[in-house]
Amino acid sequence: MKNLLKLMDLSEKEIVEILNTADQLKFEKKNGIPHRLLEGKVLGLIFAKSSTRTRVSFEVGMFDLGGTSLFLSSRDLQIGRGEIVQDTARVLSRYLDGIMIRTFDQREVEALAEFGTIPIINGLTDYCHPCQVLADLMTIREYKGNIKGRKLCYIGDGNNMTNSLIVGGIKLGMEVSVACPAGYEPDADIMKWAYESGRFSCSPDVLEMAKNSDVLYTDVWASMGQEGEAEERKKVFKSYQINDKVLSVSKPDAMVLHCLPAHREEEITAKVFEEHSREIFDEAENRLHAQKAVLVKCLL
Numbered sequence: 521m522k523n524l525l526k527l528m529d530l531s532e533k534e535i536v537e538i539l540n541t542a543d544q545l546k547f548e549k550k551n552g553i554p555h556r557l558l559e560g561k562v563l564g565l566i567f568a569k570s571s572t573r574t575r576v577s578f579e580v581g582m583f584d585l586g587g588t589s590l591f592l593s594s595r596d597l598q599i600g601r602g603e604i605v606q607d608t609a610r611v612l613s614r615y616l617d618g619i620m621i622r623t624f625d626q627r628e629v630e631a632l633a634e635f636g637t638i639p640i641i642n643g644l645t646d647y648c649h650p651c652q653v654l655a656d657l658m659t660i661r662e663y664k665g666n667i668k669g670r671k672l673c674y675i676g677d678g679n680n681m682t683n684s685l686i687v688g689g690i691k692l693g694m695e696v697s698v699a700c701p702a703g704y705e706p707d708a709d710i711m712k713w714a715y716e717s718g719r720f721s722c723s724p725d726v727l728e729m730a731k732n733s734d735v736l737y738t739d740v741w742a743s744m745g746q747e748g749e750a751e752e753r754k755k756v757f758k759s760y761q762i763n764d765k766v767l768s769v770s771k772p773d774a775m776v777l778h779c780l781p782a783h784r785e786e787e788i789t790a791k792v793f794e795e796h797s798r799e800i801f802d803e804a805e806n807r808l809h810a811q812k813a814v815l816v817k818c819l820l
């Protein structure tokens with residue numbers, strides 16, 4: 521695997537191999553077993569969008585693997601002052617062993633991969649969030665033992681998280697349902713693929729979509745870059761919340777996941793969040809292990 525640009529590029533086998541590697545690396549870290557597989561490697565971290573979990577988990581991950589990371593904000597790069605992505609990709613390929621980029625436009629990630637000669641890892645775009653969903657799938661396996669045949673229900677905005685959850689879930693044999701308001705559906709091409717490739721449904725009816733779910737998932741109503749829409753979105757999404765009523769129609773042992781940060785009493789009640797906090801923070805921790813697996817697969 522040279523790059524991780526989006527989950528659609530990966531086969532079921534490749535995703536499972538990443539998850540198996542992540543499990544092994546997590547076991548080794550928990551038991552103090554060194555795994556300095558990337559000794560001497562340098563990863564560039566490009567952040568057009570800031571993040572707590574992405575930056576810390578990638579920096580710690582490279583340290584654990586014996587490598588070094590270099591933080592690069594848009595203020596540090598000529599790309600933020602007019603240099604085209606193609607030239608940045610060519611230059612950084614001479615200095616670094618890989619790049620993780622967290623940005624707005626998916627085309628920027630694809631251009632880095634096209635014109636660079638080193639592995640490119642998508643840390644998030646407005647289109648997809650593959651690293652987060654790998655951690656999500658890892659967490660579901662930990663709690664449920666298997667993924668195939670399970671039902672995942674996402675409630676909220678049809679955003680980058682939704683797009684990647686649909687792809688990752690269906691590729692691993694899950695049934696995926698999405699509850700979102702009309703006009704806020706996931707990417708049309710991804711939904712078309714999902715309907716053709718697996719068991720998929722999308723509806724404004726929250727309780728219908730959540731029925732018999734093994735996993736309930738939500739995200740903030742207004743993502744980074746949508747702050748100006750926050751008040752309007754609160755009105756639109758006010759009934760798209762994981763609460764006791766939604767849990768009552770899911771399976772009795774349903775788990776709840778949230779990619780964080782969470783806005784309690786908006787997309788999820790404080791009660792449900794705290795009752796399922798172990799799952800949610802295991803999910804957050806697994807960003808570290810899943811991303812280390814991606815780094816090993818791409819850079820080794």
